[in-house]
Amino acid sequence: MHKGDDTVSNRKQFVVIGLGRFGGSICKELVKIGHEVLVMDKDEQQIQEFSNIATHAVVANSTDESTLRSLGVRNFDFVVVAIGDNIQESILTTLLLKEMGLKNIWVKAKNDYHHKVLEKIGADHIIHPEKDMGRRIAQQMSDEKVIDFIELSDEYSIVELFATPKLETKSLIDLDIRARYGVTILAVKNKENIDISPEPTYVIERGDLLIVIGHNKDIKRFEDQAM
Template sequence: MKQEFAVIGLGRFGGSICTELSEEGMSVLAIDTDEEKVNEYKNIASHAVIADSTDETALKEIGIKNIDHVIVAIGENIQASILAAVILTDLGIKKITVKAQNDYHEKILNKIGVDQVVHPERDMGRRIAHHIISNNILDYLELSDDHSIVEVKVGKKMAGRSLTELDIRANYGCNVVAIKEGEEINVSPSAEDALNHEDILIVIGADKDISRFEKNLVIDDD
């Protein structure tokens, strides 16, 4: 049975989620207090409605209790975000994801009991910062407060050497979980095969270990 989603707040972040879910064929209810934004997404989402997410009666009337997963993507109004999260929790929504503006906002949301808190601006900032450091760092995803997964391109320091020779786990405390070779993803790479310039390593580890790995093996010296 197809999941039903609702996105509250149709700014840049919420609008992007609404569009992506819709393009994936999901049923999406788009909600905002701004009529112009709602009209913008009425032909993208399954349904688009003008509603105040801090009004419990209004949310009930649009059938929010029938939604499997609600994403609260309200912009700068932290109070509205928190109040909407409280109402959704009280209504027993199966899964609630909320965009946090800062760490204090996140602490409150966690106390309320939402399922997932996201920091799109902070997380994107980290990803961009890592990419700025080196073109060999393709992607960076935070898994927890102190663990991440990074996607790196094999550069000068690794090309022609095997995983056994590099011994990334022993030297840096990180684990290579897969290697992308063109369109193929090898989750059981041979430790003896030499790495090629076009290969991409998917590495997981503690942030401090990943940082050492990047500085020593990923960032090519000019």
């Protein structure tokens, strides 16, 4: 079975419960990064598919406490509960994990009701993959300047914006973006490289991609007035 690269620093151990599209993609990415991943699912066919991808792949019922204990899930750094349509199973699994004392439990929520229950029983992080992706796509469709969008909270975001001709040949110090608009340019990407925390003397060129953080209203004002 795949064991990953032993030279990877900060290697962590993850349990992924539920191998649907979401759980499967998380498993593949974690293994690709170099972490150890134990995957669990009741579907034998799903487990067979991941037996050569994950560090360990087990056919198991996650609502059975003795099974969770026998697999040693308490020794893992993170558990991702990615159970798809069965809300009851997701809730029971999360509750068992909390009762066993696990500290980093990330759970996929199907809807707002599911989210509220997970919140009450102490899930450490609740994920809405469809809703989160929907917001990003809506932002990109509604604003042609937005290349990508990450919502940090209801009020703050990180956006990627292509520099318009209005900004070309001007330096960051000339534009004085933070003082004028209250947003910060975290980085500038061009064809050659990415400049993290660019110097105030950086001159914006055609095709530069600006990575901007700030309050949503300030970002919108920056787009409307400066771009």
